[in-house]
Structure formats: C-alpha cells, structure tokens
Amino acid sequence: MTAIAATSEQLALVKYDDHGLVAAIAQDLDGVVLMMAWMNAETLRMTLDEGLMVYWSRSRQEVWRKGDTSGDHQVVHEAFYDCDADVLLFKVDQQGRGACHTGRYSCFHRRFGNDADQPQ
Amino acid sequence: MTAIAATSEQLALVKYDDHGLVAAIAQDLDGVVLMMAWMNAETLRMTLDEGLMVYWSRSRQEVWRKGDTSGDHQVVHEAFYDCDADVLLFKVDQQGRGACHTGRYSCFHRRFGNDADQPQ
DSSP states (O other): OOOOOOOHHHHHHOOOOTTSOEEEEEEETTSOEEEEEEEOHHHHHHHHHHTBOEEEETTTTEEEETTTTTSOOEEEEEEEEOTTSSEEEEEEEEOTTOSOTTSOSSSOOEESSSSOSOOO | OOOOOOOHHHHHHOOOOTTSOEEEEEEETTSOEEEEEEEOHHHHHHHHHHTBOEEEETTTTEEEETTTTTSOOEEEEEEEEOTTSSEEEEEEEEOTTOSOTTSOSSSOOEESSSSOSOOO
16 A cells, blocks of 8 residues: 655645535546545545545444455555545555445446446 | 436435435546536436436536536436445536536546646
8 A cells, every 4th residue: 555645735625515524436447436435634634644545434423444344445546636626536446345335346336227236 | 318217216216415415426438537516306307317417506506407508518328326325426428628617628637646736
C-alpha cells in the first residue's frame, strides 16, 4: 500500500454535507464501478495515508475499513475529487472476492429492466 | 433514445434520502466516470422514460435535463441500482464536449497528490 500525498490545500477544498460526509465512489482498475459509500474528514485522511479505502459507516456510525472483516480490502491507486469537490473517486485494486456484501463483485449487479439481476 | 422498461417493483425498491433524493453516477461506455449528481423519483422516471439523464438540481431546486442548455446530453444505455438500492449507476453515451461545466470531459479531472489537476 502506498500513501497518497494530498496537499493541505486539496484537503481543505473538500466539501462535506450536513452530516460531515462526502460521497466516495470506488472503481476498479478495469473501469468497473464497485460501490459508493461515504467518508468523513478522518476516514478520507486515513484512506490517503494508508492507501486502503476507509469509509464511515452511516448505519453503524463507526470507521469502516473495507475488508477488515471480509478480507476484501480495496487498495488505492489514485484518488480524484470532482469539480465541486463534493464527490470523490478512487481507483482501487479490489482484493478478495469483491466489493459487495452479497458476494457479487460489484454492488451494481441489478439492472433496471425486465432482465433484472444480471451480473455486471 | 430508448426508454428503459423498469418494472414497478424495481422502482419501488429505490431508497431516497431525507430530501427525497438518490445519488446517480454517470459512466461512459468506455468506463470513464463522468459525474455524480442527484435524482428524485420524478427525474428518475423521466430518465428511464426518455433515455436521457435528468437530474434534480439541488442548488436551483429544479429539474435538470443534462445538456438542455449546453448540448452535452447523456444518452442512457443501461441503468443499475446497487445492493442497498440507494445509489444508481447509468451507462451513458456522453454527447457534446463532455460532462463538466468547466469544459473537461469528466468532472473528476483533479487528482489528489502533488501533480494535481491532471486530466483523467
């Protein structure tokens, strides 16, 4: 794992919502969108420092280092922020079987339409 | 443009936040993540019916059919919902010069690190 040396100016740009959270999209190195979850300032800093995706669990209200229980860590290769600095995008190497708690590789495995539940 | 025939059961699954909104990620057909914005139930229905991305503008509090002023429409090819049904992912054909109001193709053109502002 390699830390990402975000500058303090970059970190100061990030806009958090009323709950102190910012949306974080994880995309694998082949371009597959794996999941979207949330980070606060602390877990964004941990993610960049550790080079592993660390979210904030809204349901459990606690730090959620992805893969600590499942082994499905997400190793960060690059990190981007959008033009409004209120959405983050991480290019990650997905470890283990995948990102989704259902056992699927991507959380976006259900498609609108009559042929629902197609694997992505 | 082609409508996407989402079933009423699928639409009923979608979970909206306290503001009646759900996050919508647009990804192009080559895998580039273009932007993330928000939809309400009405603009999700419009998006699926029209086959064009229609967001809800939080800043303007109005329906935002992407590209109506810029020409940068996003033609929907596939639409997915995640395992919690609280994030949507759309595979789109980006028209015009790109998704970002800055003129860049993707809104995620700024990278954390010392080499910031790299095009994606």
